[in-house]
Amino acid sequence: MDIQIRPANTDDANAIRDIFREVIQDGTSYIFARDTPDKAIHTYWFAPETKTFVAEDRGWVLGMYKLMPAFPGHGAHLATASFMVAPGQQRRGIGTRLAEHCLIEAKKAGFRAMLFPYIISTNEGSVSLWRKIGFTTIGTVPGGFNHSELGFVDTYIMFRTLEDIPD
Template identity: 40%
Template structure:
C-alpha cells in the first residue's frame, strides 16, 4: 500500500469529510457524539474555531481526517489534542498510523509540548494499541463514562504523551 498524502482540508472537502464522519458517528461505538447528528452540526464540530483539519488521501481518495487543536486554553494551551477518523473501508491500511505520526510532527511544529486524548473508549482496543505504539500512556480512566450501543456503560481513558524535540 502506498503511504497517504496528508494535507490541510479545504472548504471543497466538506463532502469527503462528511462521508467519513457520518458512518463513524452513526455506529456510536467510538465517539461521544449523537449518532443522528446532522451533517451541518458534525462539520461545525470538526471545523470548530481553533481546529486545524487535515485529510489523508491516496490517489485523490480521502481515507481519513483528523483535527489538531489545543487541549485547553490559557495555561494549558501547550498541550495538543487530536481526533481521528478513518473511512470504514480503509481501516487496517495504516491510515490512522500515518495521521497520528503526522499530527505529532505538526503538534511539535506548532510549539505544543505534549498531546492528550481526553476520551478514548475502552472497547476501542485497536485505537488504544495504536496510540500506545506511538508512546501514549493511559493516565486515567473514567468509569462507565461511555454508553456503548452493544456493551452498555464502558470506561473511557485519558491518554497522554510528551512531545520530545
C-alpha cells in the same frame, strides 16, 4: 496505495461528513449521536482554532484528523486531536500515518504534549495505536461511554509528551 496527508479545505467537507457519519453510525467508538446535524459536523472539523488534515489516495479522502489546543489560556500548551478513518479503509496503516503526522504538526505548532481525555476502552484499535506511538494511560473514567452494544464501558485519559519529536 499512494497516501498523501495534507491540510483539509472546504472541498473536503462532504467527504469528511460522509466518513464521520459512517464512523459514528454503530455507536461503538465515538460520542456523537447518529443524527448529528451537518452544520455541527462542519463546525467540529473546521472550527477556527482547529487545524484539520486529510489522508487521501488519488483524490479520495480515506481519513482525517483535527489538531487543536486541549484547553485555553494556561493549558493551551497541551494539544488534543480527533481522528477518523473510513471503515472500509481501516487496518491499512492510515491511522498510524495520520497519528505520526499529527505528532509532528503538534510539535511544529508549539505544543509541548498531547492529551486525549476520552479514549473508549473497548476501541482496541485506537487504544493499541496510541500505545504504539508512545501514549500512556494516565486515568480511567469508569462507565464513561454508553456503548451501543455493551452498555457503559470505561474511557481512558491518555497522554504523551512531544519532547522526542524532531523540530
